[in-house]
Amino acid sequence: MQNEEQVWRLVEEKRDDFVALSDRVWGMPELCYDEHRSAEEHRQMLEREGFRVTTNVAGIPTALMGEAGEEGPVIAILGEYDALPGLSQEAGVAEPKPVPGETRGHGCGHNLLGSGAMLAAAAVKDWLNANGMKGRVRYYGCPAEEGGAAKGFMVRSGAFDDVDIAISWHPACFAGVNEPRSLANTRIDFTFHGRSSHAAAAPHLGRSALDAVELMNVGVNYMREHMPSDARIHYAYLDAGGIAPNVVQGRAKVRYLIRARNLEELRPLVARVRKIADGAALMTETTVETQVVSAVSDLLGNTPLEALLHKNLERLGPPPFTPEDHAFAKEIQKTLREEDIVAAYRRQGMPVDMNKALTTEIVPVEAQGAGMIGSTDVGDVSWKVPTVQARGATWPIGTPAHSWQVVAVGKSNLAHTGMVHVAKAMAGTAIDALQNPDLIAKAKEDHRKRTGGKPYESPLPADAKPALGMSLAE
Known part of the structure; x- marks a missing residue:
């Protein structure tokens, strides 16, 4: 004392x-x-x-x-x-x-x-x-x-x-x-790449990256019914493809935050979200690239x-x-x-x-x-x-x-x-x-x-780096 x-x-x-x-x-x-x-x-x-x-x-x-x-x-x-x-x-x-x-x-x-x-x-x-x-x-x-x-x-x-x-x-x-x-989580950026075109004169030549993001969001929303009750998924648009409605958006970017009770429950959820992103790209004839921004343990x-x-x-x-x-x-x-x-x-x-x-x-x-x-x-x-x-x-x-x-x-x-x-x-x-x-x-x-005597295993991918200059909307 x-x-x-x-x-x-x-x-x-x-x-x-x-x-x-x-x-x-x-x-x-x-x-x-x-x-x-x-x-x-x-x-x-x-x-x-x-x-x-x-x-x-x-x-x-x-x-x-x-x-x-x-x-x-x-x-x-x-x-x-x-x-x-x-x-x-x-x-x-x-x-x-x-x-x-x-x-x-x-x-x-x-x-x-x-x-x-x-x-x-x-x-x-x-x-x-x-x-x-x-x-x-x-x-x-x-x-x-x-x-x-x-x-x-x-x-x-x-x-x-x-x-x-x-x-x-x-x-x-x-x-x-x-x-x-606390909940384990990971943040992943999904960037969709399509093809820009004139939305009135040549819409058939465009492939909308924004459509892909919106379809991904719909797919994840349907997934929510089939997750553990304490899991959470949130998202934010980082790039909606521009402000001109008469241009088919050739690029769009969304950040997903996926949470679960522990890493064991988190990993399959992440895999399912990735599949939904791939499906959205397939439906819109766009491509998608991903970047893990961060990941934390419970x-x-x-x-x-x-x-x-x-x-x-x-x-x-x-x-x-x-x-x-x-x-x-x-x-x-x-x-x-x-x-x-x-x-x-x-x-x-x-x-x-x-x-x-x-x-x-x-x-x-x-x-x-x-x-x-x-x-x-x-x-x-x-x-x-x-x-x-x-x-x-x-x-x-x-x-x-x-x-x-x-x-x-x-x-x-x-x-x-x-x-x-x-x-x-x-x-x-x-x-x-x-x-x-x-x-x-x-x-x-x-x-x-x-x-259980097991050594610490980082939830971060081996190639993940600190997201210096990370985009946070003001």
Whole structure:
């Protein structure tokens, strides 16, 4: 307990610097693989804190790693800093109000995620120095979580080969251990090539690539009836072939996102979607080429690490929100629907309380969430090394991720309070593990049992590369 309180004090001492880092990154929202300024902010902070910095991890210009300490176990703490398109929003305003000249925003709180994770790593570094302990702590700056699967490329490159355990977190409505559930997924671009012609004078000479895309979409829609109930398929047009209706579209491009409970269920779904694309090309006398943009594994839990993280959260208690935080949260909550709030409680397996705007407790470990789930490239790290994630309470209850409301609270005191709170939980978990080799051994044994002792197999094709400059519609 004494050592945990010591590292929590170290977190608190560094609070202002890392709150400032989070706010700077909030103010420079950058998309998938284009987080150059945000990554540079993180690099400078790592150097200022005395970490040994490696850039261009896995050949990705915006991926980096900072290490401190000597010998002993390696504890990885994972951070992110990518934003989302179409979510520009002024801070501290409880109504939609885009920032003039800006189209992007931190609608998933990754400005907080990266800064909070590095804050935890910096506190562990100082704790190691103060106590003369052997061990290494690493901060991994991971770009492109929103669609780019950067962690998968980093794992595949060997960046986690010597890591003993990995710790991460994500902003949310509640504070607690993240239930290790996510969907494996892959993103594939299908580009159809036809033949342009004058749509009135010579339509018979054209072969429409847009027709092929639309037929593919129809085929996939019919496929939806015959998929596992928790599988999901989404699509977006990247190129509809132009804006002239009197020209037969000679080229069209669509991106498909295919999700399933695990890789075993994902692979046959992908094969079926590919067949539908081939069929659409056959029907329209076009050709189709495909490119895998990204692919991620489902999350793998780890019982010993989850118990350790929960112990730290319980000792900390809930985030110390102020009356002003609760008042601002109430204003944001007025912009939400009742079903948003109810859904947030159900996802956590918590009883609904419509009178509460901010969490006042730690989610019990026995709580069982319900409802739909998303995907994350943390899944690939979790199949490589024992991994645990926290949820940090950084926005009002009911706030949907990927929303303007998340951007609006991203620089508020309540967001900063939740970020610092979860940084303490992660730092305490890290030093508990560093002091207890048996615990790391138990985490590794739990991991071995869950994987069946099989080595990690990347869901990315061998020839897949990070989609630098990846197209994300604004």
